[in-house]
Amino acid sequence: MVKWTELERSTVKAIWEKIDIDEIGSQIWARVLIVYPWTERYFGSFGDLFTITAILKNDKVAAHGRMVLKALDKAVNNMDNMKRTYADLSRLHFQKLEVDPDSFRLLADCITITIACKLKSALSPQSQAIWQKFISAVVDAMSSQYC
């Protein structure tokens, strides 16, 4: 189980409070699909992902981003129990969606970059370190049911 200090808990919560899920959610997936285009393979049902403009305007991409951030909210509120919190989701991504678990790391990087764009210098080096520890724990939990 990952150990969290009081400072780490409060830093993660403080960052999360500044995130508007509706605003940020649409951006994170756009970044993943544009920066790592092979991830488009998972979204055959999303319609037009053929150009950057199409991806940026695609409503399903935006909605999916919001959905992922709402799921991240669970981690923020269950920092001591992430593996159990994400066990079902992990199994779903492994058995049904057949998602390469490396993709979780790519998404985590894009979430961090989106937050950096929003918070700018408020994402200090120490805050970045703590946020990255948190998001790595989420990635681990999402990969935990893969075998």
Next chain:
Amino acid sequence: MVEWSENERSIISNIFSNLDYNDVGPKALVRCLVVYPWTQRYFSSFGNLYNAEAISTNPKVAAHGIKVLHGLDRALKNMDNIKATYAELSVLHSEKLHVDPDNFKLLSDCLTIVVAGKLGSAFTPEVQATFQKFLAVVVSALGKQYH
């Protein structure tokens, strides 16, 4: 050889021409030393690196950050020949400085976060993809002479 479109060349050129090297260079290296603390092992001659505050105010860290960022100017001016441009620096980091080449990616990730923080919403997914492509080529070139 890596191919660059005109659009990619101008995105990279714009990022660097609007960059304050004296600000971004130190910030990127500080972040690396704070977020990935094992990288401090390469800077034992830099004096006090005991905590984030000390690292952020350390003049040797700042100076080195500026030097490293200016090192990227070489890639900027030789985008069609980045591998050859960094051959000597790669040999230096491998044979003399004994730097684990994994660390080049860590520093490039920190630089990406600093630039994202500076540009905010101007660090669009397309700009991010191009900047990451550029840094990935630099990182690969720096690791090329290792054996």
